[in-house]
Amino acid sequence: MLQLNYIRDNKDEVLKRLAIKNFKDAEAIINSVLEKDVERRNIQKSADDVKAEANQIAKQIGELMKVGKKDEAEKAKSKTGELKLKEKQFDEELKKIEAEIHQALVQVPNTPSLKVPAGKTPEDNEVVFEHGVKPTLHAKAQPHWELTTKYNLIDFELGVKIAGAGFPVYKGKCARLQRALINFFLDRATAKGYLEIQPPIVVNEDSGYGTGQLPDKEGQMYHMGIDNLYLIPTAEVPVTNIYRDVIVKESDFPIKNCAYTPCFRREAGSYGKDVRGLNRLHQFDKVEIVQIVHPDKSYEILEEMREYVAELLKELELPFRTLKLCGGDMSFASALTYDLEVWSAAQTRWLEVSSVSNFEAFQTNRLKCRFKDANGKTQLAHSLNGSALALPRIVAALLENNQTETGIKIPKVLVPYCGFEEIN
RNA sequence: GGUGAGAUGCCUGAGUGGCCGAAAGGACAUGUUUGCUAAACAUGCGUACGGGAAACUGUACCGAGAGUUCGAAUCUCUCUCUCACCGCCA
Structure with missing residues (x-):
């Protein structure tokens, strides 16, 4: 607000x-x-x-x-x-x-930064950076939803039986790969100075309001009526709410948190479109980074966070591009957002794996997250967050891009985490 | 699930109808002093919304909402939450 x-x-x-x-x-x-x-x-x-x-x-x-x-x-x-x-x-x-x-x-969206390009649709987003070479796949290359069957990595049908569509069951080396990615992301984040947090993965109404999921987007969250709790759609919700109703010390800036959590999204209304395989799920894993910072520093820090996420993708050896979202494609609360997309070689399309945003004081106003400045005046802090990173599409791209006729190569940086070099 | 207790400022905690925006201590900030990695002393120190050029000043807030009263942190009702013990259990 x-x-x-x-x-x-x-x-x-x-x-x-x-x-x-x-x-x-x-x-x-x-x-x-x-x-x-x-x-x-x-x-x-x-x-x-x-x-x-x-x-x-x-x-x-x-x-x-x-x-x-x-x-x-x-x-x-x-x-x-x-x-x-x-x-x-x-x-x-x-x-x-x-x-x-x-x-x-509350109907008024956040004011975008003047750096935000004009535009209405995703086509108007501005590509600010592109990295890596799109791999050329062998003749019998397959999309990830076929690879996962071929190598017995993910059982989508089993997930349907247990919970429903969009709740895949990861098995064997794929389960291990997921765990490896989570650990890799957390290790990199903590090395970068982010404090690791393990928050609750359910939140109450106040927290939902604090980060803006409520009252508008409640249809997007799973709600447990008996206790009036919501499954979190992202770690942003519980982690940012740590700073709800608090006056932080200016000397504590920048506050940097990271957290791994499962994320739950009902994705109501998006059936049938781009939902094959791992492209869109009801439950997925993500490491999120959150910063609460001095207002003068937030744009500088946004660039830092964007750069940090890009580094992760480089280490994973995935071709990616960075987009500066146009006015029409940005979220309600954001003042400036970068999306990072990886190239999915078998689907031959870009997949969004991270969204890094500066909310300026839009979120902290609602949260009442403030600090005392040098003059003793209380003012709102700025908040930022980003995915670093969301797993399913990373897994999809890794599987597709690294496939050979005999197996799937694991990027070097993940081998120590996985304990194997190839899925075959 | 059963029983009991409680919710006051950054924290601990006093306060049972007007002198309470709230004692005291701690924390924090500034200053002085002694000196040495700390102590002593002094002063200051809630938030929000108004008015005012400013000094300053009005109003509201003691879990939330309603009520009694000229007057409520204090009395009444409803709700929410927390804690302790027992039971069950990872």
Whole structure:
């Protein structure tokens, strides 16, 4: 959620930036919010004045009672009836208008950075970096969903039997490969200064609101009604919520956390499209990196995180490209997002494996994650996160790109983690 | 699942109707002093939303919501959560 004060002071810039996101009703909503804000302040002033008067009288009555002037006390009491009525009325008005402002404000997406390219669809995303050579596969090369059957690596049908579509069962060397990837990613992250966290993989409602999954996207999460808990769609949710309602020390910046968790997504509405094999799952594994930083540093750190994820892909010897998302393809909460995509040689297409975003103060405003600056003023921190990395599509690309007629080669860096060099 | 206790500021913890935005201690910050990796002393130290050029000042907040009252951290009701013990169990 954007900060009202910020909008008030920077209206033109806010509108300019929202235009990049193709947010249609920006001007209408912002104007109405600002008008209501003026009204709100007027009402609050009136309410405060009435309350101040009532408080005064109450104090006087107390003193009169103490010295035994009962008559005068009674006289003072008679005045309070009217004040109480007014107070109630103002409070209700205030509540109403605050709700309206909030309602309008939550509809407004984060203001994109001015570096975000204009555009509406994924085709408008800007390729900022490309690395590696797309491999040429042998004549009988297969997509990963056939390779996994051939080498007995993943049983999708078994997953259907146990849970449902989108819950694969990994076996043998593939299970080991998954474990290897998780450990590799965590080792690299901790070496880079990220503190490893093992968070709960269920969260309560407050946490869902904190990172913005609720109230809008609740259909995307698995909900356990009996205890009112949600399965996390990403470690971002529990890890970022560590910093909900806290005032961190400025000297603690940058706060760097990483976490491996399974992720659960209902993916409602995406049936039938690009869902073969490992491309889109209800449950998958991911290592996430999260940073809470000083506002002045967040863009510098975003680049650092993007570079870090790119390094991982280089080490895995996967061809990849980095995209700067255009206004139309960015998420609601992001101010600037890089997507990293690996080349899937048998599918001959790019697969998104990481999304690295700077949320500026959009998320921390909702979370109330603040710090005291040098002047002793509390202000919102900036939050960033990125996948580093999501497993299934990495596995898909590894299987497809590294296949030979006799087996699948494991990248060097993973061999110590896997304990084998080839799947055959 | 059963029984009991509780929810106060960054933390511990006092506070049973007006003198309480809240004692005390700790932590933290600044300064002084002695010196040495620390201690002593002094001062400061909640958050949010308003008003004001500023000094300053108004209002709200003691788990959440409602109520009683001129006046509520303190009384009543509802809800949520936490802890302890027992039972069951990884």
